Amino acid sequence: MPPWMIALIVVAALGLLFLMFGVGIYNKLVQLKNRFENAFSQIQVQLQRRYDLIPNLVEIAKKYMAHERETLEAVIAARNTAAGALQGAAANPGDPDAMAKLASAEQGLGGVLGRLFAVSEAYPDLKANQNMMQLSEELTSTENKVAFARQAFNDSVMAYNTYRQSFPPIFFAGLFGHGRDAELLEFDSAAIAQAPKVTF
Secondary structure, three states, X not given: OOHHHHHHHXXXXXXXXXXXXXXXXXXHHXXXXXXXXXXXXXXXXXHHHHHHHHHHHHHHHHHHOHHHHHHHHHHHHHHHHHHHHHHHHHHOOOOHHHHHHHHHHHHHHHHHHHHXXXXXXXXXXXXXXXXXXXXXXXXXXXXXXXXXXXXXXXXHXXXXXXXXXXXXXXXXXXXXXXXXXXXXOXXXXXXXXXXXXXXX
């Protein structure tokens, strides 16, 4: 066999090996990205459930809190802002701007919900209302599910970012459309510490 043919076979084998290596990196990046996008969809389900509970909560509160119209309107406005931010984040999970807007909207919603529950303490009939107690319990349960879903999302984002930043995937990531890290979904720890305890 002539030397040029041996050289050609070696070059072809190295090219095939390089191609297979690149395909493996591409597939791993896609797998990890799909995993964190799926994890975000779990957050979306729980947040949407929370947003769906809030108007019912406000409707019940309206019957007892006629003088607290401003608080009730603020809750609905914050809920709508958060729902809009969730849609933006769902369109591009991991995007830094979308995650920041969602975190900010959730912080605002948590603040006005806290104010609603604080004000509702002055209305014993509202606190004793069976529907209000049930909605409050569902809201608390949903908050816990959001926390678990957010942890799973952040874990998936961390795995994606770690792989994307490691050697040698870092050289291929940009070529394959994975040029930047995904953003974690972090809520303000001070707001979490002040999150309302829903007790009726």
